[in-house]
Amino acid sequence: MGLGLLASKAVRPASRILHSPNPRNFLLRTIVSKPELKKPEGAAAQTQPEPPPVDLPPRTPVAGARVHFDNPDDAIEVFVDGYPVKIPKGMTVLQACEVAGVDIPRFCYHSRLSIAGNCRMCLVEVEKSPKPVASCAMPALPGMKIKTDTPVAKKAREGVMEFLLMNHPLDCPICDQGGECDLQDQSMAFGSDRGRFTEMKRSVVDKNLGPLVKTVMTRCIQCTRCVRFATEVAGVQDLGMLGRGSGEEIGTYVEKLMTSELSGNVIDICPVGALTSKPFAFKARNWELKGTESIDVTDAVGSNIRIDSRGPEVMRIVPRLNEDINEEWISDKTRFCYDGLKRQRLNDPMIRGRDGRFKAVSWRDALAVVAEIAHQTKPEEIVGISGRLSDTESMMALKDFLNRMGSDNVWCEGIGVNTNADLRSGYIMNTSIAGLEKADVFLLVGTQPRVEAAMVNARIRKTVKATQAKVGYIGPPTDFNYDHQHLGADPQTLLDIAEGRHPFSKTISNAKNPCIIVGGGVLERKDKDAILATIETIAKNGKVVRPDWNGLNMLLLHAAQTAALDLGLVPRSEKSLESAKFVYLMGADDVNLEQIPNDAFVVYQGHHGDKSVYRANVILPAAAFSEKEGTYENTEGCVQQTLPAVPTVGDARDDWKIIRALSEVAGMRLPYDTISAIRARIKTVAPNLVHMDEREPAIFSSLPKPDITEKVSKTPFGIAVENFYMTDAITRASKIMAQCSAALLKK
Amino acid sequence: MAWRGNISKYLKELRFLMCQTSPASSTARAFVEKNYKELKTLNPKLPILIRECSGTEPQLWARYDMGVEKGIKLEGLTEEQISKALQDLVKAGESLKR
Ligand code: SF4
Ligand code: FES
Numbered sequence: 078m079g080l081g082l083l084a085s086k087a088v089r090p091a092s093r094i095l096h097s098p099n100p101r102n103f104l105l106r107t108i109v110s111k112p113e114l115k116k117p118e119g120a121a122a123q124t125q126p127e128p129p130p131v132d133l134p135p136r137t138p139v140a141g142a143r144v145h146f147d148n149p150d151d152a153i154e155v156f157v158d159g160y161p162v163k164i165p166k167g168m169t170v171l172q173a174c175e176v177a178g179v180d181i182p183r184f185c186y187h188s189r190l191s192i193a194g195n196c197r198m199c200l201v202e203v204e205k206s207p208k209p210v211a212s213c214a215m216p217a218l219p220g221m222k223i224k225t226d227t228p229v230a231k232k233a234r235e236g237v238m239e240f241l242l243m244n245h246p247l248d249c250p251i252c253d254q255g256g257e258c259d260l261q262d263q264s265m266a267f268g269s270d271r272g273r274f275t276e277m278k279r280s281v282v283d284k285n286l287g288p289l290v291k292t293v294m295t296r297c298i299q300c301t302r303c304v305r306f307a308t309e310v311a312g313v314q315d316l317g318m319l320g321r322g323s324g325e326e327i328g329t330y331v332e333k334l335m336t337s338e339l340s341g342n343v344i345d346i347c348p349v350g351a352l353t354s355k356p357f358a359f360k361a362r363n364w365e366l367k368g369t370e371s372i373d374v375t376d377a378v379g380s381n382i383r384i385d386s387r388g389p390e391v392m393r394i395v396p397r398l399n400e401d402i403n404e405e406w407i408s409d410k411t412r413f414c415y416d417g418l419k420r421q422r423l424n425d426p427m428i429r430g431r432d433g434r435f436k437a438v439s440w441r442d443a444l445a446v447v448a449e450i451a452h453q454t455k456p457e458e459i460v461g462i463s464g465r466l467s468d469t470e471s472m473m474a475l476k477d478f479l480n481r482m483g484s485d486n487v488w489c490e491g492i493g494v495n496t497n498a499d500l501r502s503g504y505i506m507n508t509s510i511a512g513l514e515k516a517d518v519f520l521l522v523g524t525q526p527r528v529e530a531a532m533v534n535a536r537i538r539k540t541v542k543a544t545q546a547k548v549g550y551i552g553p554p555t556d557f558n559y560d561h562q563h564l565g566a567d568p569q570t571l572l573d574i575a576e577g578r579h580p581f582s583k584t585i586s587n588a589k590n591p592c593i594i595v596g597g598g599v600l601e602r603k604d605k606d607a608i609l610a611t612i613e614t615i616a617k618n619g620k621v622v623r624p625d626w627n628g629l630n631m632l633l634l635h636a637a638q639t640a641a642l643d644l645g646l647v648p649r650s651e652k653s654l655e656s657a658k659f660v661y662l663m664g665a666d667d668v669n670l671e672q673i674p675n676d677a678f679v680v681y682q683g684h685h686g687d688k689s690v691y692r693a694n695v696i697l698p699a700a701a702f703s704e705k706e707g708t709y710e711n712t713e714g715c716v717q718q719t720l721p722a723v724p725t726v727g728d729a730r731d732d733w734k735i736i737r738a739l740s741e742v743a744g745m746r747l748p749y750d751t752i753s754a755i756r757a758r759i760k761t762v763a764p765n766l767v768h769m770d771e772r773e774p775a776i777f778s779s780l781p782k783p784d785i786t787e788k789v790s791k792t793p794f795g796i797a798v799e800n801f802y803m804t805d806a807i808t809r810a811s812k813i814m815a816q817c818s819a820a821l822l823k824k
Numbered sequence: 825m826a827w828r829g830n831i832s833k834y835l836k837e838l839r840f841l842m843c844q845t846s847p848a849s850s851t852a853r854a855f856v857e858k859n860y861k862e863l864k865t866l867n868p869k870l871p872i873l874i875r876e877c878s879g880t881e882p883q884l885w886a887r888y889d890m891g892v893e894k895g896i897k898l899e900g901l902t903e904e905q906i907s908k909a910l911q912d913l914v915k916a917g918e919s920l921k922r
Contacts, residue, residue, distance in 0.1 A: 482890075645873050
């Protein structure tokens with residue numbers, strides 16, 4: 078396992094990824110044992126000789142920890158094991174040690190959560206302090222001499238470890254955390270070699286946290302990370318600490334499920350096996366898994382993930398650190414949709430016979446039939462639609478192919494007729510996801526970020542929590558997990574703000590960094606141009622777009638959308654689908670199938686037997702995101718790629734290769750045979766799409782645009798995502814997602 | 825400049841590629857800034873895709889019927905010359921149609 082994991086980690090350049098202390102890095106620590114350690118009582122009593130002052134080798138900070146000085150005057154100097162480091166005022170002793178390259182063992186401390194200081198694992202010795210101090214909760218003071226390697230510190234850790242293990246069950250062989258457990262690793266490194274505890278261990282009743290998180294509460298060490306995560310990051314008050322002393326328990330106060338779209342993250346932050354993944358329970362050991370660094374496609378955020386697979390099967394999905402996008406969290410949909418990859422898959426090319434049944438055929442036959450019918454159709458009656466999960470390469474190929482056939486009717490789902498895709502600033506998140514943290518006023522227009530883009534919502538929540546930023550919301554009533562003001566439900570409110578009649582327009586113009594987020598659902602409205610123009614007026618009046626700040630954002634809904642707009646896959650007329658005779662659906666499952674005329678020939682190319690298959694005449698099986706190398710651009714314009722983690726199913730092929738083959742059979746050979754050749758082609762359309770792991774900012778935000786004459790309609794804003802857990806072919810095929818929608822969605 | 829209203833007659837799509845900051849792209853940026861509104865008003869249905877990306881040479885691409893494309897490098901051209909280049913692309917489209 079080890080080599081596979083390392084090799085896959087080396088594949089991806091880590092340019093955008095800032096490393097920060099990762100609690101799972103404990104394996105790196107070396108285990109030191111000296112004779113005097115064996116009898117700590119004696120060693121602690123000894124007087125310590127001064128540490129050698131000179132010739133200390135320079136150390137590298139733990140996991141690339143960096144120091145950022147807001148104000149150079151605030152720098153203080155402390156000594157960690159005699160090695161001097163400069164740190165900003167206000168850092169804790171533990172952080173200072175990290176900068177100095179010393180990794181302090183810990184359970185309750187987590188860099189993204191508040192400090193609890195209740196596990197005591199992080200004890201270190203500080204000169205002139207009578208007893209060891211909890212480094213995570215102690216601010217570093219100028220000139221402090223911190224010692225992490227002394228017998229006192231070691232003895233303290235060993236003692237804490239012994240207390241923690243007292244009530245921890247010895248069930249590592251049947252525990253899913255085994256192999257990636259902080260308690261296991263740290264007891265190996267710092268614990269005693271034998272136990273002295275012979276009494277009965279306490280036991281705790283397991284709690285029901287819903288279909289995603291499995292609990293074995295006897296294993297809990299009361300670090301309260303999960304409680305702090307739920308209240309601070311996820312914004313739900315469901316988890317808490319009950320009882321005192323040995324009766325202390327973590328639980329939901331009343332018999333209640335944890336209703337958060339981020340609940341799966343407690344599995345990662347729980348340092349022991351108390352909270353583990355229910356769908357993954359007893360499925361695999363972590364050292365059997367091969368990790369592949371990839372990108373999530375279930376929403377437009379592009380969360381960084383690692384796909385853990387064993388053989389041809391995706392076993393689980395876990396987050397990867399990316400400070401600019403998902404930090405270290407992912408949504409439950411991202412984490413648990415993977416069982417959908419094993420169900421309802423299309424594995425053979427198929428043609429529907431006269432009796433209405435599908436018959437498996439060879440690729441050659443299927444492509445020949447499709448090519449022939451395409452040739453018999455008039456160019457303007459050919460339509461191609463790409464789906465929510467389509468990668469950039471295949472959308473480029475589809476567009477080129479249809480253009481060569483003489484058709485201009487090629488678009489991506491979720492993009493309204495004649496959407497203006499001219500300027501990138503018009504449809505990306507200009508502020509960038511990380512940039513949202515600088516905003517002090519948010520205006521959300523027709524978007525429900527909690528269900529549309531859970532990670533963006535987490536950012537907004539983080540900002541609101543840290544700086545008390547104000548949030549105004551226009552749209553149907555919906556769930557927020559932070560304070561907000563519901564301004565209205567229809568575009569009229571928008572007009573009021575634009576014309577200064579609404580008190581919120583004052584709030585925007587008084588703000589330092591105002592931020593407007595328009596939902597991607599607006600693109601499907603008939604009056605979208607008028608709405609966008611109104612929003613631009615608000616932006617202009619409120620100075621939302623300045624040279625130093627661009628707060629005008631669109632939050633798109635699907636993984637394919639940004640790249641589709643970049644490539645210009647926009648429907649040109651409302652009638653084209655109704656008059657189509659040949660419809661090519663590339664993973665498009667959410668088109669209105671009623672609109673396709675009965676005599677039209679429908680080709681469905683995709684990986685799941687979802688809605689569109691029922692209407693298809695020919696099925697061409699394609700690869701899912703876990704099986705191919707594909708480029709995706711997220712809603713802020715950051716381009717990332719998926720990598721194949723598992724082999725394709727049956728006879729399926731990569732999407733772009735299918736279209737390339739079809740073009741050859743149809744006698745219009747597309748001029749690319751390799752993925753790099755198709756990327757060279759993309760470079761002549763939207764060069765930003767080949768800058769992997771980069772975010773190309775858009776200029777021209779305030780370019781003069783043609784005047785809009787149409788008026789905004791009175792229709793209230795709609796809900797773009799009805800069911801958070803089921804938004805595309807993969808999540809609709811997933812059993813876990815179905816359980817979640819049944820158990821967790823409020824009726 | 826009557827030809828400007830005819831762009832959508834002969835062209836299916838127009839693409840400007842340029843860098844956000846480089847001096848080589850400065851005239852292309854200025855051209856877009858000054859002419860986008862006029863071009864779009866005259867050709868409301870024509871996609872004029874403006875794609876910025878760091879380190880890109882300024883280019884102008886036109887897509888005609890049947891997926892035929894023509895591109896011109898704009899490096900070193902003045903704004904008038906860019907306008908001329910655009911006109912040439914439209915003319916090329918006119919001759920393709922015939
Ligand atoms: S369940 Fe896990 S995260 Fe929560 S308090 Fe217990 S050990 Fe800590
Ligand atoms: S990490 Fe410091 S007390 Fe838990």
